[in-house]
Amino acid sequence: MGHMIEKKGDLLARVKRIAGQVSAVERGLDRDAGCAEILHLVAAVRGAVNGLLDEIVVDHLDEHVAKPGLSDAERKKGAEELMTVIRRYVK
Structure with missing residues (x-):
């Protein structure tokens, strides 16, 4: 996609x-942070x-x-490509 x-x-x-942010989740789990x-x-x-998904959509x-x-x-x-992504996302 050239426009990207x-x-x-x-x-x-x-x-x-x-x-x-994902690394922060991992660190929290490693240090036994509370569930909240x-x-x-x-x-x-x-x-x-x-x-990110919204911006790309x-x-x-x-x-x-x-x-x-x-x-x-x-x-x-273009519409079919988008429908495929939306269907996958809402599962």
Whole structure:
């Protein structure tokens, strides 16, 4: 996806923050942190991943479904790709 290159730096920064949050969960488990603390850490990871997913979904919609000039076939393919991801996500 050529259009992803424009946001690559921001997306990688988000992924690195998520990796840091996952490491915090691991550290909490290693030091026997309480379940409430672990729940908060995991909820933060989930929120960060959801934010990343949201950003990429919106970008996909803009570039592969709503972008002016796309053919019907291109729009259909973009929509199908998105439906596949959404179905996988909501399981």
